[in-house]
Amino acid sequence: MFRLEIADAVATLTLQRAPVNAINDEWVAGFHAQLDTLDAATGWNVLHIRSALRLFSAGADLKDMRARYATPEGRAAFQHGVRGMQKLFARIEALERPTLAEIGGAAMGGGFELALACTLRIAAADAQVGLPEVRLGLLPGAGGTQRLTRLVGRAISERLILGAETVDGAAAERLGLVQWSVPAAELPQRAAEIARRFAALPPHAVAEARACIAAALEPDADGFEREITGGAALLETAETRALVARFLDRKG
Numbered sequence: 001m002f003r004l005e006i007a008d009a010v011a012t013l014t015l016q017r018a019p020v021n022a023i024n025d026e027w028v029a030g031f032h033a034q035l036d037t038l039d040a041a042t043g044w045n046v047l048h049i050r051s052a053l054r055l056f057s058a059g060a061d062l063k064d065m066r067a068r069y070a071t072p073e074g075r076a077a078f079q080h081g082v083r084g085m086q087k088l089f090a091r092i093e094a095l096e097r098p099t100l101a102e103i104g105g106a107a108m109g110g111g112f113e114l115a116l117a118c119t120l121r122i123a124a125a126d127a128q129v130g131l132p133e134v135r136l137g138l139l140p141g142a143g144g145t146q147r148l149t150r151l152v153g154r155a156i157s158e159r160l161i162l163g164a165e166t167v168d169g170a171a172a173e174r175l176g177l178v179q180w181s182v183p184a185a186e187l188p189q190r191a192a193e194i195a196r197r198f199a200a201l202p203p204h205a206v207a208e209a210r211a212c213i214a215a216a217l218e219p220d221a222d223g224f225e226r227e228i229t230g231g232a233a234l235l236e237t238a239e240t241r242a243l244v245a246r247f248l249d250r251k252g
Helices: 025-039 062-068 072-094 110-116 144-152 154-162 169-175 184-199 203-215 223-235 238-251
Strands: 002-007 010-015 046-051 099-103 120-124 128-130 166-168 180-182
Touching (some): 010 184, 046 184, 110 128, 144 154, 203 223, 223 238
Antiparallel strands (some): 128 166
């Protein structure tokens, strides 16, 4: 279901559960196992998530839905599975290192919720993305209503979720769902370039900057004070002092 490779400070996790990278309990457990491996690994600064298939992910496994939706016990099991997806996506979002979702094909429902849990998203211009669950009388419950609203605001979130609307990668960039969209033929190279560029930056500074950005969205957090304390902590590291010294020497 997964292939994990580490090179050039980038951990590339390729989704390969044919035919559509459908998400079920086994898939969630397998993804956690890959994250466990990365927790114990060194030499990577960015997690790059991509697909070996024509789709990024079609979302929840239809086989599971067919087996579960008709009985109370099955529906309870389905909700347990959704909670498991929430926990996995929260773990991805909480990683100190940045994550990049490369969306080369459709990312629907839980598949797009996975992408929303990532720090960065790049999509092929013609890739379709969306949270269409309302069309089935459901809702995007693996974090979709929360992360999409935080990302693009209530108006756009209500447009897309309540309208069960899907958009292509170019429109997704215009709406702020992804940071980049490129022609499909250019996507693998461009995504790899972005991953390497972020991976080359000082990871301790990236982690502290991400924490400050997160504080901006927390009502009870003092993000300005976090900037001061975070910056002070960075200045105490030998790496930051060496980088600043080299910069000042060049400026003479």
